[in-house]
Amino acid sequence: MAKPTYFYGIHAIDALLEYRPLDGLSLFVQQGRETDSHVQAIMAQARDNGISIQPTQKDKLTQLCGSPQHQGVVLNARPLGFADEGLLDTLAGREDCLLLVLDQITDAHNFGACLRTAVAMGVDAVICPKHHAASLTPTVAKVSVGAAEMMPIVSVTNLARTLTKIKNAGVFVFGTALNADAKPLHTADLTGKIAIIMGSEGEGMRRLTTESCDELVYIPMSGNEHGNLQSLNVSVATGMALYEINRQRTLAAGQA
Numbered sequence: 431m432a433k434p435t436y437f438y439g440i441h442a443i444d445a446l447l448e449y450r451p452l453d454g455l456s457l458f459v460q461q462g463r464e465t466d467s468h469v470q471a472i473m474a475q476a477r478d479n480g481i482s483i484q485p486t487q488k489d490k491l492t493q494l495c496g497s498p499q500h501q502g503v504v505l506n507a508r509p510l511g512f513a514d515e516g517l518l519d520t521l522a523g524r525e526d527c528l529l530l531v532l533d534q535i536t537d538a539h540n541f542g543a544c545l546r547t548a549v550a551m552g553v554d555a556v557i558c559p560k561h562h563a564a565s566l567t568p569t570v571a572k573v574s575v576g577a578a579e580m581m582p583i584v585s586v587t588n589l590a591r592t593l594t595k596i597k598n599a600g601v602f603v604f605g606t607a608l609n610a611d612a613k614p615l616h617t618a619d620l621t622g623k624i625a626i627i628m629g630s631e632g633e634g635m636r637r638l639t640t641e642s643c644d645e646l647v648y649i650p651m652s653g654n655e656h657g658n659l660q661s662l663n664v665s666v667a668t669g670m671a672l673y674e675i676n677r678q679r680t681l682a683a684g685q686a
Contacts, residue, residue, distance in 0.1 A: 435509050437568045438491070438500035440468045445576025446507060447472065451479040453508040458486040458494060463502035472503055481505075495568060510566040513555065513582035518592070521554045522599035522623065528675065529601065529625035531557045533589060533639050535664055536630070538564045542573025543665035544628070549577040551672035552679075556581055557625070559589045593625070593642040601625050605635055605643035606671060612646035620675040621682045628668050647671075 434455055437443055447454055457476040463469045464485070476483055491500045521527050530553045535541050541564035548556055563585070564570060571578045586592040593603055604618065605627040620626075627643065629635035640646070649662065649670050662670070 434506050435568055436495040437505045437507055437571055438495040438497060438503065439572040439575070440472065440501045440503060441575035442568070442571040442578070443472055443503050443505045444468075444475070445579035446505060446510075446571070447475040447479065447481075449579040450508075450510075451475070451481075454479060454481045454505055455508070456506040457481050457483045458491055458504040458506070459483060460488050460491055460500075460502035461485045466502065469502055476505075497569070497572070499572065510571065510578060512566070512585040515584055515586060515592075517555060517582055518557070518584060518596060519599070522596050522601050524554070525623065526621075526679065527601060527623040528553050528679075529555055529557060529596065530668070530672070531589070531593070531603075531625055531627040531639075532563065532664075532668075533559065533627055533635050534562045534630040534633065535628070536562060536564050538567055538569040539573050540564075540631075540663070540665045542570040542578065544668045545570070545574040545577040545581050545583070547665070547669045547672055549574075549580050551669075551676045553581065553672065556583045557589070557592060558583065558585055560585045560587050589636075590638040590642050593627075593639070596625060597642070597644065599623075603627065603642060603644045605629075605640055605646050606648060606667065607634055607640065607646045608648055609646065612648040614650045615647045615671060615674050616650075618645060618647050620678045624675070626671055626675065628664055628671070631664050 491504045492498045495504045530548050601623045603625045
């Protein structure tokens with residue numbers, strides 16, 4: 431059994447207690463924060479699920495979770511697990527399936543921010559490789575403000591093989607890249623069953639991942655005359671790409 435870990439932050443803990451309350455073990459609450467309405471709500475959830483509550487000094491909370499950004503609450507709980515890969519078969523059968531693929535996103539803050547945007551923009555699942563990718567750590571949970579608990583995250587051994595599998599199920603795969611073969615994102619048809627791949631900031635998508643794409647797109651940027659601006663932060667780029675996808679799909683639904 432996986433070793434319990436310490437989750438922190440009001441939104442992350444609130445989501446954990448909502449979606450998997452049986453995984454909570456002990457709640458540590460900063461002394462003096464018991465009157466905060468958000469903290470009170472979390473304490474009520476903990477009591478309802480038989481989770482012990484322990485008043486704790488602020489410094490001790492920081493020590494437990496390894497961060498001063500705990501907002502007065504730390505929850506000792508079982509780690510968050512990845513979704514079963516078989517879920518992709520079900521999702522790929524939907525007419526309007528939307529998958530976000532994160533290729534070699536290793537920074538926990540970027541990963542968490544991408545998950546937060548994915549939930550907001552209606553993504554059905556996030557796919558990432560098992561290696562060279564951020565794990566589902568408490569930091570990811572905190573940055574995602576609870577989205578890590580809401581969004582199915584599928585970790586796959588062979589990303590190229592997984593992309594081939596979903597393509598065979600009718601999912602059109604877009605890859606983001608800054609090269610001559612890519613077209614502006616807004617000119618692509620982003621409706622229907624699609625997956626969009628975001629690569630790492632430094633190297634972008636790997637070669638096999640790029641070769642698995644049906645079409646390459648890029649986010650047009652003005653301002654290059656002011657400097658050699660080559661790429662955006664991956665979480666920012668993900669937000670921009672998913673917004674355009676959401677915009678097109680909302681417009682298409684309104685015209686149907």
